[in-house]
Amino acid sequence: xxMKSADNWISRIGAIKLGSWLGAILSLGxxxxxxxxxxxxxxxxxxxxxxxxxxxxxxxxxxRIKTYADLLRGTSSLFLTTEHVTREQFxxxxxxxxxxxxxxGIETVNFARHLRESERAAFEAEMRQDLPxxxxxxxxxxxxxxxxxxIEPGQYWNGRIGMDLHARPAVxxxxxxxxxxxxxxxxxxxxxxxxxxxxxxxRMPVYRANTPLTDVAQRRAAYIGSVGIGFSVxxxxxxxxxxxxxDATRLMISGMxxxxxxxxxxxxxxRRVFFDNHPGMETDERRVFHALLPVGVxxxxxxxxxxxxxxxxxxxxxxxxxWVAMLAGVTGTALLYAxxxxxxxxxxxxxxxxxxxxxxxxxxxxxLQKTNDNLRRLAAHAxxxxxxxxxxxxxxxxDDLGQNxxxxxxxxxxxxxxxxxxxxxxxxxxxxxxxxxxxxIKSVRQIINDLxxxxxxxxxxxxxxxxxxxxxxxxGIPCELVSDNHDLHVSDRCATTLFRILQESxxxxxxxxxxTAVRVELALDPDAISMSVSDNGIGLKxxxxxxxxxxxxxxxxxxxxxxxxxxxxxxxxxxxxxxxxSIPAADNLIxxxxxxxxxxxxxxxxxxSL
Numbered sequence: 357x358x359m360k361s362a363d364n365w366i367s368r369i370g371a372i373k374l375g376s377w378l379g380a381i382l383s384l385g386x387x388x389x390x391x392x393x394x395x396x397x398x399x400x401x402x403x404x405x406x407x408x409x410x411x412x413x414x415x416x417x418x419x420r421i422k423t424y425a426d427l428l429r430g431t432s433s434l435f436l437t438t439e440h441v442t443r444e445q446f447x448x449x450x451x452x453x454x455x456x457x458x459x460x461g462i463e464t465v466n467f468a469r470h471l472r473e474s475e476r477a478a479f480e481a482e483m484r485q486d487l488p489x490x491x492x493x494x495x496x497x498x499x500x501x502x503x504x505x506x507i508e509p510g511q512y513w514n515g516r517i518g519m520d521l522h523a524r525p526a527v528x529x530x531x532x533x534x535x536x537x538x539x540x541x542x543x544x545x546x547x548x549x550x551x552x553x554x555x556x557x558x559r560m561p562v563y564r565a566n567t568p569l570t571d572v573a574q575r576r577a578a579y580i581g582s583v584g585i586g587f588s589v590x591x592x593x594x595x596x597x598x599x600x601x602x603d604a605t606r607l608m609i610s611g612m613x614x615x616x617x618x619x620x621x622x623x624x625x626x627r628r629v630f631f632d633n634h635p636g637m638e639t640d641e642r643r644v645f646h647a648l649l650p651v652g653v654x655x656x657x658x659x660x661x662x663x664x665x666x667x668x669x670x671x672x673x674x675x676x677x678x679w680v681a682m683l684a685g686v687t688g689t690a691l692l693y694a695x696x697x698x699x700x701x702x703x704x705x706x707x708x709x710x711x712x713x714x715x716x717x718x719x720x721x722x723x724l725q726k727t728n729d730n731l732r733r734l735a736a737h738a739x740x741x742x743x744x745x746x747x748x749x750x751x752x753x754x755d756d757l758g759q760n761x762x763x764x765x766x767x768x769x770x771x772x773x774x775x776x777x778x779x780x781x782x783x784x785x786x787x788x789x790x791x792x793x794x795x796x797i798k799s800v801r802q803i804i805n806d807l808x809x810x811x812x813x814x815x816x817x818x819x820x821x822x823x824x825x826x827x828x829x830x831x832g833i834p835c836e837l838v839s840d841n842h843d844l845h846v847s848d849r850c851a852t853t854l855f856r857i858l859q860e861s862x863x864x865x866x867x868x869x870x871x872t873a874v875r876v877e878l879a880l881d882p883d884a885i886s887m888s889v890s891d892n893g894i895g896l897k898x899x900x901x902x903x904x905x906x907x908x909x910x911x912x913x914x915x916x917x918x919x920x921x922x923x924x925x926x927x928x929x930x931x932x933x934x935x936x937x938s939i940p941a942a943d944n945l946i947x948x949x950x951x952x953x954x955x956x957x958x959x960x961x962x963x964x965s966l
Contacts, residue, residue, distance in 0.1 A: 869893025
């Protein structure tokens with residue numbers, strides 16, 4: 357082995373080792389990326405499920421609190437039925453609610469009478485008729501009072517009758533808000549209830565019956581007190597977490613509660629926890645989903661702090677799926693990299709083969725383009741020869757046969773006039789010959805027009821107008837010519853091309869379009885001579901212009917392309933067809949005059965004289 361070969365082998369082995377290391381690093385990177393992406397997707401899915409759970413808890417608590425508010429509205433309506441509600445009526449009403457069965461969280465329903473200092477003595481005298489030892493608590497005189505008057509069930513709560521709710525600043529603020537707005541409210545002050553759980557209160561204003569309540573002043577004037585409930589926060593949340601992971605779910609209900617210190621400043625609040633089912637659960641956001649959502653009624657509400665451990669929302673498949681994705685990523689990337697290395701070894705040969713094929717393809721395209729150009733020139737030459745031959749034949753028929761037929765008709769007409777009286781049979785025979793000669797002249801005129809109408813010598817506009825008139829006469833289809841009244845004189849080649857395109861278009865309309873109207877537009881602008889033929893027929897079917905043996909539209913496009921113009925054919929099923937051609941004016945326009953185009957011209961004096 358030569359030194360050079362040895363160096364090549366060493367270089368190749370080094371390249372293989374480097375490629376292997378690169379493949380390993382790439383595979384590991386893809387695997388780690390898939391692991392992270394899959395883990396993130398699983399966590400996002402679990403977060404979405406947690407969001408549904410949190411909104412469900414919020415909805416349940418909101419629904420229960422709304423039910424409590426509806427109960428207060430019903431209780432306040434009791435005081436609208438009569439001016440003086442007795443203690444017995446209030447007791448029967450509350451007993452009828454069956455709180456233990458229908459509202460298990462509510463432990464008390466009460467009514468607090470609002471009165472001013474001037475009404476205190478009369479109110480105490482009235483209350484002592486039912487309750488001899490009644491007194492307002494706490495003692496002392498104040499400007500206004502909100503005194504608990506009725507409270508049910510009475511066996512536990514009767515000792516609180518006479519308590520002045522207005523004496524507590526936070527409660528007084530909540531009562532004022534409720535009085536002025538008509539909405540239920542809560543002060544956030546803890547309420548002592550019969551059970552050992554935390555309790556909260558909710559109150560609703562009561563107004564005199566049949567009084568206007570459109571503004572704050574009217575509501576204050578009609579205000580007589582408020583009805584309230586005391587409920588257990590633990591029972592409020594009871595059953596909410598039944599279908600959730602017990603040891604991995606935490607529900608904490610908290611709110612702003614007034615700090616009522618003797619001699620302290622009023623209106624100071626601090627956050628207080630009213631309910632917490634799992635106080636010791638971790639709060640690390642990397643392991644726990646957490647949501648803080650509001651609940652409660654208008655006025656002061658509460659917050660629910662809802663947390664669920666992430667792992668409790670993952671299934672066993674969710675835990676394994678990131679590792680499976682990582683393994684699949686490492687394996688798949690390694691296989692793809694090996695395939696890439698295998699394919700790259702033949703890259704140079706593939707590039708050479710592609711360059712060779714590209715060269716051959718370009719050569720074939722050049723030959724094909726040259727062939728197409730030759731065919732197009734040949735077609736143009738054949739079309740020119742055909743039109744020249746038609747023109748020559750039409751001229752010879754016009755000059756020779758037309759003149760002979762004219763001379764023959766004159767002689768026969770003289771014969772018919774001389775035999776009119778003396779030889780009736782010969783006269784009839786001469787008349788028959790005269791009719792035959794006229795029919796022959798008509799046929800000759802039609803043949804000349806089919807070959808090449810002499811009207812083309814009078815200008816393009818005249819030829820188009822004559823062709824439209826002939827089309828209307830033959831088919832009975834109305835055809836409108838729209839032009840700018842320019843009498844266009846173009847080159848014989850251009851005039852013949854546009855005339856043949858018009859003939860082909862009108863022939864297609866009469867044969868296939870089932871149209872009831874045709875519109876032909878002829879226009880001249882500084883750059884082009886344009887013509888459009890539109891109909892309101894059934895339109896072209898898909899691929900209709902490519903039907904085997906059908907060369908009408910293809911011929912139109914080729915005629916225009918020979919003159920360096922453009923042809924656009926638009927059609928929609930049921931909406932008709934439009935053929936628009938545009939030919940450069942610089943090479944084809946001879947002269948233009950502003951004059952109305954004549955109608956139905958035929959420049960053969962010999963034939964027209966007949």
